[in-house]
Amino acid sequence: AQSVTQLGSHVSVSEGALVLLRCNYSSSVPPYLFWYVQYPNQGLQLLLKYTTGATLVKGINGFEAEFKKSETSFHLTKPSAHMSDAAEYFCAVTEVGRTSYDKVIFGPGTSLSVIP
Amino acid sequence: NAGVTQTPKFQVLKTGQSMTLQCAQDMNHEYMSWYRQDPGMGLRLIHYSVGAGITDQGEVPNGYNVSRSTTEDFPLRLLSAAPSQTSVYFCASSYYAGVIQETQYFGPGTRLLVL
Numbered sequence: 001a002q003s004v005t006q007l008g009s010h011v012s013v014s015e016g017a018l019v020l021l022r023c024n025y026s027s028s029v030p031p032y033l034f035w036y037v038q039y040p041n042q043g044l045q046l047l048l049k050y051t052t053g054a055t056l057v058k059g060i061n062g063f064e065a066e067f068k069k070s071e072t073s074f075h076l077t078k079p080s081a082h083m084s085d086a087a088e089y090f091c092a093v094t095e096v097g098r099t100s101y102d103k104v105i106f107g108p109g110t111s112l113s114v115i116p
Numbered sequence: 117n118a119g120v121t122q123t124p125k126f127q128v129l130k131t132g133q134s135m136t137l138q139c140a141q142d143m144n145h146e147y148m149s150w151y152r153q154d155p156g157m158g159l160r161l162i163h164y165s166v167g168a169g170i171t172d173q174g175e176v177p178n179g180y181n182v183s184r185s186t187t188e189d190f191p192l193r194l195l196s197a198a199p200s201q202t203s204v205y206f207c208a209s210s211y212y213a214g215v216i217q218e219t220q221y222f223g224p225g226t227r228l229l230v231l
Contacts, residue, residue, distance in 0.1 A: 043120075043224050106151070
């Protein structure tokens with residue numbers, strides 16, 4: 001079964017500093033990878049996704065992520081943090097079904113705080 | 117276009133009671149899923165469906181039932197509520213063409229407290 005790990009349950013950065021949120025997955029086949037963001041008391045919304053093609057993926061609000069197959073990683077970055085980036089971030093991967101249908105598995109999440 | 121709607125927004129149950137969490141989407145999505153969110157554990161998949169009449173279990177299905185009689189609706193039933201089911205429940209939907217590579221759209225969530 002697929003698993004998703006996110007290093008660091010809580011990350012704090014200063015406003016204007018680089019944001020780096022880590023995601024690693026376990027898979028022996030090329031996966032479909034996603035980053036979702038959750039603002040307080042809201043549902044999740046998609047930031048970006050990787051399916052095929054270019055391994056550097058750009059998303060909304062200045063975020064991007066790079067798929068590195070050799071490292072089984074899909075880290076999320078943003079060059080300059082803004083106060084409005086404070087939220088919970090979730091990495092997710094599609095588990096391609098062999099004896100069942102595909103399903104999406106989420107990591108435990110990383111809470112991002114931005115310090116003025 | 118309302119997207120994904122969930123009712124109720126908040127519910128308090130006593131141990132042993134049953135209830136149904138409602139989820140509906142108006143985007144004609146084939147794939148629908150239920151997750152529970154608990155602190156430090158992210159979102160865990162309870163049940164999911166790839167179309168009307170087709171459902172399957174996720175990571176934590178025990179104590180929950182689902183059915184999918186229409187494309188639009190995907191209710192989650194708690195048969196006999198337990199305090200361990202206290203959580204925030206999210207419903208999500210997406211297009212499905214044999215593989216899940218499309219965006220999942222999430223509802224606003226239902227907060228459930230079981231006493």
